[in-house]
Amino acid sequence: MSNKDIKLVLSGLTCANCANKIETRVNNLDGVKEANLNFTTSTLVIEGDGSKEEDELIVKAKEIINKLEPEVKVYNKDEVKEPIRNTSSCADGRCAIDDGSHDKDSHNHHSHGDSHEHSHEDGHDHSHGHDHSHNEPITLKENIPLILGVIIYAIAVVFRNESLLNxxxxxxxxxxIGGKVLTTAIKNIFRGEIFDENFLMTVATLGAFFVGEYPEAVAVMLFYEVGELFQSYAVNRSRKSITSLMDIRADYANVIRNGVEEKVNPETVNIDEEIIVRPGExxxxxxxxxxxxxxVDTSALTGESVPREISINEEILAGCINTNGVLKVKVSKNFKESTVSRILELVENASNKKAPTEKFITRFARVYTPIVVFLALALAIIPPLVIKDATFNEWIYRASIFLIVSCPCALVVSIPLGLFAGIGGASRRGILVKGGNYLEALKNVDSVVFDKTGTLTKGVFKVTEINNVNIEKGELLKVAAIAESNSNHPIAQSIIKEYGKDVTSSEIKDYEEISGHGIKxxxxxxxxxxxxxxxMEKFNIAYNKVDSIGTIVHVAISKEYKGNIVISxxxxxxxxxxxxxxxEIGxxxxxxxxxxxxxxxxKVSDIIGLDKVYSELLPGDKVEKLEEIINNNKSEGKVIFVGDGINDAPVLARADIGVAMGGIGSDAAIEAADVVLMKDDPKALVDAIKVARKTNKVLWQNITLALVVKVLVLGLGALGMANMWEAVIADVGVTVLAVINSTRCLK
Known part of the structure; x- marks a missing residue:
């Protein structure tokens, strides 16, 4: 049975609420451990529990998607050869709102330009292009019904009278003007999606017709459609701004084959092949x-603005830009394992881990719209029955305002966009955050716990002293180098490098590494x-104490002390x-x-100004000490551990947030950490916390704006002090403002 992650791309899904509905229902399937639908990248990730076959889960997930959104195309992410850019609108050009929320970038306005077809093993063609794209300019042909409707409406208003013709x-x-709204509302009712914005708009405007407000009914539908166009544009511009940050993969590679240079897809280049990188590429x-x-310009990877010089025998990473010289490079990793692919996958998957604020808004949306709908129903029926001289016409009109303003789309659209923008903004600074939940947690930090080597120090060790006792210095260094030849530890490597001659572990017998002590x-x-x-103390060997700053490596031969080597x-x-x-940031x-x-x-602590330091810890002691710090933390703030991501995996995993330094070259760092600081700079942690706080501030600005405006208009509508125009502005206009505000997280 399969428990491998399944990744499905939902081409044509730009409705945040649709994503919530699909995610909820797929999570309820037998055999699914967890499902996450990344709204920003339209990717559904399904983690099986091993009880069902992968193909069976895919079929059931597709059934759910097809039922809820029939026009959304579904295909395996592995089958996609090119990244999907700003996908199209929801089924029938609208978004259903059974949970009371949705992304109103959900209509059928523009046709896509080119589409790319991919044939797959199932024998079907899956369109890589999309039916609609709001990146394309609005065309006259697509909006002929809307334009005709406006002309006829203008004639009806200018020559308004009581005649049947009018x-x-x-x-x-x-x-x-509202034909698409009406037809989509009817279709969604048959699908069981009653709390749908199309339905709400239809009922509200028909209510206006019922009470004789013909011009206002048509005008509200017109303004709604125009507002949808603006909102659609704002959403897609925002998503384009965010995804453009991820546009760091090269379109081609100049590979040398049989002595001839060929321009090919980077995915087709094999390890050990040679490629040419020219200036500007x-x-x-x-x-x-x-x-x-x-x-080379590494700013897309590390956030460093200063170009880095690179020469023969040095490693070069995918995603960098060559600025001047011509380079010949021997490929060391295939495309899927390259740095740029790992960064892209990491950032794209970040939205799968939802932040508490996003989860709260999802739960809120599920109850908000149904409550408002029933309040609107009560508003239309009860006051005319209990208030003297109250008319049904007047209160039906007020209830219609309730229906129009009821959708919390500003929240459901802007929150995931804001979080993803924050993650994208962090990546511009060389900070990879592996989830919206971690980004939100970063805003409130109580304690930061650092590893020393490779984190606060450079991790580049050098022999600075050789203190020999009854042995030649060269002989002491030789014995130490041979003894350390099995180790990849930086200290061992510095001794071997200082010796400068070839050493081989074949000269070693009975090798035993004593954890936290050394080697026998x-x-x-x-x-x-x-x-x-x-x-030395373990084997009862008298040794010389050294006051030098650095790591002291003592050496004993045949139970006799022979001196020490100081490494700084x-x-x-x-x-x-x-x-x-x-x-400074608290x-x-x-x-x-x-x-x-x-x-x-x-000494290190005094130089850099730490509050506390715990030394001479074994690997297991670090975890215990971190747990002690966490347990003693009486505030609600988080405890962060910052390490090099290689030897600190247990501590990184135990901390509230694990941060790896210099992780771009370390698979272990990417696996173990929640946040990766790519330029190996501890100061980037300050930037990460600032980005998290700014993102959180923007999210709550959107939440406050949407709720205050909607509650205000709901109240004014109930009191008869607001009209339908103001209700539409409260719905569509606030969403546009919230989406635009979300993009501030990129900066």
């Missing part, structure tokens, strides 16, 4: 430069101990600035956890 003109103009694949030197092994028949002072690690230039920046405490000795740890 009434017919109003009816004809109403049908031409985007690097299509990760690789090693084998010829040429140049400066046999070299040329002699027992060698190499590690920290704890190792340089503090990052921005570490002190990062700590002071965190303090972070209560900054803590460092390290396995290094107390002297070194305290």
């Amino acid at each position: 009434g017919v003109l109003f009816v004809v103009s109403y049908l031409l 985007r690097v299509p694949l990760d690789g090693i430069v084998i010829d040429g030197t140049s400066f 092994t046999t070299i040329d028949g002699l027992e060698v101990l190499i590690g920290n002072y704890k190792l 690690d340089e503090i990052k230039e921005t570490s002190k600035e990062a700590i002071s920046g965190l303090r 972070v209560r405490q900054s803590v460092m956890l390290t396995g290094d000795n107390k002297v070194v740890a305290d």
Whole structure:
């Protein structure tokens, strides 16, 4: 049975409420552990529980989608060869609102330009293009009914009288302008989607007709359609602004095959093939430069504005832009494993993890519209029965206003757009946030706990002292280098590099790594101990204490102390600035956890201004110490752990938010962390918290704006102090403003 994630693209879905409905119903399927529908990228991710076959889950999910939104095209994400750009409108050009909310970018106004067809194994063609796109300019042909309706409406208003012909003109103009609304409302009723905005608009305007307000009924429908056009444009412009941030993949690669250069799709290039990258071109694949030197712009990946010089034997990452020289690159990773693909997938999937605010709005929308609809019904029926001289005409009109203003689309559209914009804005600064939930959690941080090596320090170790005892310095260094030849730890590598000669682990026997202490092994028949002072004490070996700043590696041969090697690690230039920046934005405490000795740890802490430091910790001790910090946290703020993402996976996982440093080159970092700081700069954490706070501020601005305006208009409508025009403005206009406001999170 399959429990592999299934990814389906829903081409033609731009309705936030439609996404909520589909997501809810797919989550209720047997065999589904969790389903998330990313509204911004129109991707449905289904995680099975292993009890059902993958094909069966796909079929059932498609049945749900086809029932709710018949015109939405569904296909496997893996089958898509090109990214989907701003998809089209909902079924029948409208969005159903059974939960009381929807994205009103949901109508049939423009035809798409070109469509790309892909044939698949099922024998069907799945259109890669889309039926409608609001990126295209509004054309005369598509809006002929609307234009004719406006002309007839104008004639009816100018020559208004009590004749039958005048009434017919109003009816004809109403049908031409609102025909799509009426037909979609009827279709959705048959699908069981009663609380649909088309239905609400239909009932409201027909109510106006019923009470004799013919001009206003047609005018409201006209204004609604025009408002939909503006709203549609605003939504798609916003989505285009957001997705343009992700436009960092190269369209082609210049690959050399059989001595001839060919321009090909980057996905077709294999590992170890050679490609040419000319000035101005985007690097299509990760690789090693084998010829040429140049400066590359890495701002799309790391947020760094200063170009970086690159030369032979250096790694170059996909997504960078070559600025001047011609580079020949040997490909080291295929396209799917390249840096740019991993970044794109990470950011695209970020919206799958919904933030608490988004979940709250979804729950709110489910009860809001039905309540308002029943209030409108009560408003139309009860007052005329209990209030003297009250007429049904007057209260039906007021109830119609209730119906028009009832949809909370401003919230349901702008919240996911705002969160995704915030994630996109963070990525521009070289910060990858793996979910809206993490972005929202970042806004309220109490404590930041740092690893030392590779996080606050550069992690570039260098031998600064060799203190020998009854042995030559060169011999001491040789023994240490051989003993460390099995280790990839930076300290071990620095000793091997200082030795400068080839070493091989074949000279080692009985190799044993003692966690938190060091290494015990046999070299040329002699027992060698190499590690920290704890190792010396463990084997009862008298050692010399050293006051030098750095990591002290003690060496004993045949139970006899032979000296020590001092290795220093340089503090990052921005570490002190990062700590002071965190303090300025209200972070209560900054803590460092390290396995290094107390002297070194305290020195680093004093230099950069940490509040607390815990040293000489074993790997397991770090988790315990972090739990202690979390348990002692009496505020509602989160505890963040910042590490290098390689050796700190357990601590990253235990923290409220795990942040990996320099993770763009580390698969372990991307897997373990919730946030990745791509340019290896601790100061970027300050930027991440600021982006989170700005995004949260924008979201609550939208929520406050929508609720205040709608409640105000609802109240005025009930008191007879608002008309239908103001109701439409409260509905459509507020949504447009909220969507535009959401794009501020990009900056």
